[in-house]
Amino acid sequence: MRDKYDAIIVGSGASGGAVAYQLCKAGYRVALLEKGRLIRREEFSKDELAYCRRDIVTPNLFDEYHTIEEKIDGAWVETPTFESGWSFWNGNIVGGSSNLMSGMLHRMHPDDFRLKTVYGEIEGANIEDWAISYEELEPYYTLAEELVGISGKAQPHPYKAPRSTKDFPQAPTQESAITKLFDRSCKALGVTPLITPRAVLSQDRGERLACYYSNFCGSYGCSSGAKGSSREAFIAPALATGNLTLLTNSHVTKLHSTQKEVTEVEVVNTLTLASQKLSAKIFVLALQAHESSRLLLNSANKFHPQGLSNSSGEVGKNLIFSAGGAGGGTFYRKSMKKKDFEALMQRGLFVNRSLLDWYIQKNWLGGKEKGGLVEFMFEHQNNISRAISTRYSNSRLLWGKELAQAMHSSFTQSKKIRFEIFNDWLPTDDCFLSLDTKRKDKYGMSVGKLRIHGHPHDMSVAKSIAKECEKVLQEMGAEDIYSSLSSTPPQNLIAGGCRFGDDPKRAVLNKNCQSFDTANLFVADASFMPTGGSTPYTWTIYANALRVGDMIIKVLQRKL
Amino acid sequence: MTTRRTFLSASAVVGLSLVSAKEESRQRELPQELYNILQKVQNHLFPKGTLLPSASLFGATDFLQETLYHSSYDRDIRNFVLRGAKELRDTHKGELLNYNEEQMEKALRDFEETKMGSNWLSRVMILSIEALLSDPIYGGNFQELGWKALETTGGSPRPTSRYVAL
Numbered sequence: 001m002r003d004k005y006d007a008i009i010v011g012s013g014a015s016g017g018a019v020a021y022q023l024c025k026a027g028y029r030v031a032l033l034e035k036g037r038l039i040r041r042e043e044f045s046k047d048e049l050a051y052c053r054r055d056i057v058t059p060n061l062f063d064e065y066h067t068i069e070e071k072i073d074g075a076w077v078e079t080p081t082f083e084s085g086w087s088f089w090n091g092n093i094v095g096g097s098s099n100l101m102s103g104m105l106h107r108m109h110p111d112d113f114r115l116k117t118v119y120g121e122i123e124g125a126n127i128e129d130w131a132i133s134y135e136e137l138e139p140y141y142t143l144a145e146e147l148v149g150i151s152g153k154a155q156p157h158p159y160k161a162p163r164s165t166k167d168f169p170q171a172p173t174q175e176s177a178i179t180k181l182f183d184r185s186c187k188a189l190g191v192t193p194l195i196t197p198r199a200v201l202s203q204d205r206g207e208r209l210a211c212y213y214s215n216f217c218g219s220y221g222c223s224s225g226a227k228g229s230s231r232e233a234f235i236a237p238a239l240a241t242g243n244l245t246l247l248t249n250s251h252v253t254k255l256h257s258t259q260k261e262v263t264e265v266e267v268v269n270t271l272t273l274a275s276q277k278l279s280a281k282i283f284v285l286a287l288q289a290h291e292s293s294r295l296l297l298n299s300a301n302k303f304h305p306q307g308l309s310n311s312s313g314e315v316g317k318n319l320i321f322s323a324g325g326a327g328g329g330t331f332y333r334k335s336m337k338k339k340d341f342e343a344l345m346q347r348g349l350f351v352n353r354s355l356l357d358w359y360i361q362k363n364w365l366g367g368k369e370k371g372g373l374v375e376f377m378f379e380h381q382n383n384i385s386r387a388i389s390t391r392y393s394n395s396r397l398l399w400g401k402e403l404a405q406a407m408h409s410s411f412t413q414s415k416k417i418r419f420e421i422f423n424d425w426l427p428t429d430d431c432f433l434s435l436d437t438k439r440k441d442k443y444g445m446s447v448g449k450l451r452i453h454g455h456p457h458d459m460s461v462a463k464s465i466a467k468e469c470e471k472v473l474q475e476m477g478a479e480d481i482y483s484s485l486s487s488t489p490p491q492n493l494i495a496g497g498c499r500f501g502d503d504p505k506r507a508v509l510n511k512n513c514q515s516f517d518t519a520n521l522f523v524a525d526a527s528f529m530p531t532g533g534s535t536p537y538t539w540t541i542y543a544n545a546l547r548v549g550d551m552i553i554k555v556l557q558r559k560l
Numbered sequence: 561m562t563t564r565r566t567f568l569s570a571s572a573v574v575g576l577s578l579v580s581a582k583e584e585s586r587q588r589e590l591p592q593e594l595y596n597i598l599q600k601v602q603n604h605l606f607p608k609g610t611l612l613p614s615a616s617l618f619g620a621t622d623f624l625q626e627t628l629y630h631s632s633y634d635r636d637i638r639n640f641v642l643r644g645a646k647e648l649r650d651t652h653k654g655e656l657l658n659y660n661e662e663q664m665e666k667a668l669r670d671f672e673e674t675k676m677g678s679n680w681l682s683r684v685m686i687l688s689i690e691a692l693l694s695d696p697i698y699g700g701n702f703q704e705l706g707w708k709a710l711e712t713t714g715g716s717p718r719p720t721s722r723y724v725a726l
């Protein structure tokens with residue numbers, strides 16, 4: 001029987017949506033399987049309790065969870081996330097976590113594709129060059145910029161990745177008054193302030209309306225269509241081709257295969273718990289890095305006893321995160337001119353500034369070093385979490401008049417600015433995903449066990465950058481300046497686990513993100529990344545998934 | 561075996577079965593005595609006459625009750641909140657409800673000295689702040705008084721149902 005679908009894609013987030021778009025536009029019939037439900041643009045609200053404080057767009061941790069292994073006092077200690085509450089789910093709805101992103105997007109630098117060659121090995125780290133160059137990915141960065149609708153401004157900087165087009169498709173989003181002070185202060189210090197490229201439309205475009213500066217962007221779905229989520233940028237136009245079948249509440253629990261190819265996916269309906277098998281010519285995994293590896297390992301069979309696509313034994317290995325450290329400072333009404341403070345308090349506008357000056361460092365930590373990117377933003381405006389953060393003074397819980405004073409003054413007399421540092425999270429033998437075979441989730445799948453470890457080098461890089469950021473805040477006149485560095489990873493920016501490369505003994509995927517073992521299987525999310533650059537990943541994820549889409553089209557056309 | 565048709569139609573009824581599960585859990589209530597203890601504690605944390613509305617005005621305890629029994633709420637935390645309220649009751653031999661403001665202050669500060677007590681008070685505080693500042697659709701933040709007191713608002717669009725029950 002002819003397959004009903006040319007391709008089945010598992011996961012409808014940033015990567016799955018981009019592949020679906022490419023295939024559907026080229027006329028192929030695609031089934032997009034998403035374990036979560038569909039929340040339409042007009043159904044999103046700014047409900048802090050639901051979106052930010054409960055597991056509404058992520059699974060209940062008693063049903064589905066991870067086990068986290070961290071080194072405590074020299075020993076690896078396992079804690080299931082239903083105990084810790086540290087969820088590694090990020091957005092399980094149509095469009096995935098891209099619905100909820102803040103949309104600060106950056107290209108990786110050409111050096112990031114050849115970290116080993118340019119910067120050399122670092123003891124204890126498994127650094128490998130990428131199987132493709134920046135030049136090969138550049139056209140897809142440009143395509144993603146156009147399709148996602150990334151607003152920004154081309155500005156010269158020695159550490160900026162080169163562009164093939166003159167400027168961004170849309171001008172930057174509106175900015176808070178603080179940017180003037182920020183730019184002035186940076187210039188006084190000889191630092192170059194840069195406008196952050198943002199996956200947010202500053203002007204209406206077709207069905208998608210411009211940003212209305214809702215004040216609640218990150219962690220929330222966008223109800224104007226301005227945010228360039230996979231749902232808006234890719235799934236909606238893919239549906240419009242008539243070639244896409246979107247199956248919601250469809251949790252894939254296993255891939256079936258022969259020695260040479262994947263034959264079917266096993267799908268459980270999350271509402272009825274009924275299961276069925278679906279087949280296609282091509283299968284694409286886009287579950288977000290840690291979950292794609294988990295599915296492959298859960299799909300072990302007699303042909304692939306170590307897990308699917310795992311003849312190298314590399315599935316789940318070399319997990320990386322996009323992280324470094326964070327810090328911030330506070331502006332107080334009492335220390336500022338009334339008019340300046342009031343301008344600062346204007347709701348909804350972005351800080352929109354990033355710094356690249358420490359992306360590459362010369363004669364630093366003893367040689368030419370990879371540094372990182374810094375992003376500046378206001379403290380998240382969530383009311384409940386801001387209020388909760390005022391509840392202690394000297395480890396004593398405040399209540400009554402004291403609490404009311406503290407909360408009121410925090411909300412009305414001050415404004416907090418933050419910075420986040422992104423530097424390489426070096427891949428190591430102690431950061432990987434395996435199966436926790438003792439523990440099963442609601443669907444009978446072995447739970448993913450994440451061993452987490454940050455290389456000490458990452459911390460020293462972040463520390464040097466944090467010092468520079470503190471100087472910027474000092475120059476701006478902020479008070480209570482702090483920075484906090486930790487090797488605790490952010491659960492929303494994960495990559496690695498299925499490295500791409502040229503050697504099937506050491507990599508899971510070839511340069512096209514196609515499995516070495518079963519040729520009709522592709523992994524389209526950030527799993528392929530051997531190193532992550534010093535930027536948040538999502539522009540790279542979008543770009544690479546568009547590239548993978550093109551590769552799959554070639555396979556379907558028998559040109560590859 | 562599920563046919564493809566039933567598989568797809570089940571996918572289309574997104575959320576319906578979730579709503580009924582929630583309705584069911586909403587019928588559960590705190591035992592009256594524990595409700596009264598929690599109310600007394602919340603009234604002490606958010607009394608009348610401060611820059612914030614009082615717990616009784618913003619609907620702290622009804623919010624807490626509904627929240628604890630909602631299917632989205634962590635059952636371990638729910639049990640912890642109940643356990644802490646019982647512990648407080650037992651430590652004060654059932655007298656807590658008769659305490660005046662001064663006695664209440666001492667009782668809670670003493671409780672804070674214990675590990676369980678400080679965690680419990682923090683949790684009750686978090687639940688109270690959720691009541692103060694969540695969208696009024698959840699039953700707290702009466703007439704948006706919490707937002708108004710802090711010169712803030714929620715974002716737009718506002719939720720039209722609790723917990724994204726589409």
Ligand SMILES: Cc1cc2nc3c(=O)[nH]c(=O)nc-3n(C[C@H](O)[C@H](O)[C@H](O)COP(=O)(O)OP(=O)(O)OC[C@H]3O[C@@H](n4cnc5c(N)ncnc54)[C@H](O)[C@@H]3O)c2cc1C
Pocket residue numbers: 010011012013014015016033034035036090091092093094095096097098099100101102103104105106218219250251252253286287288289291295492493494525526536537538539541
């Ligand atoms: C609050 C927040 C802020 C962020 N801000 C930024 C930012 O400013 N800049 C940036 O670069 N990045 C940001 N990100 C990260 C960005 O969202 C992710 O990098 C990106 O969405 C990852 O794409 P993905 O396709 O790998 O996974 P996702 O987008 O998470 O999609 C994976 C999808 O697969 C589905 N799925 C998983 N398992 C199964 C299964 N077994 N069966 C069926 N479906 C399954 C999931 O439900 C999900 O919908 C942010 C993320 C969050 C949560």
Ligand code: SF4
Pocket residue numbers: 200201210211212213214215216217218220221222223224225226227
């Ligand atoms: S309207 Fe603008 S600020 Fe609000 S969610 Fe959409 S993109 Fe973000």
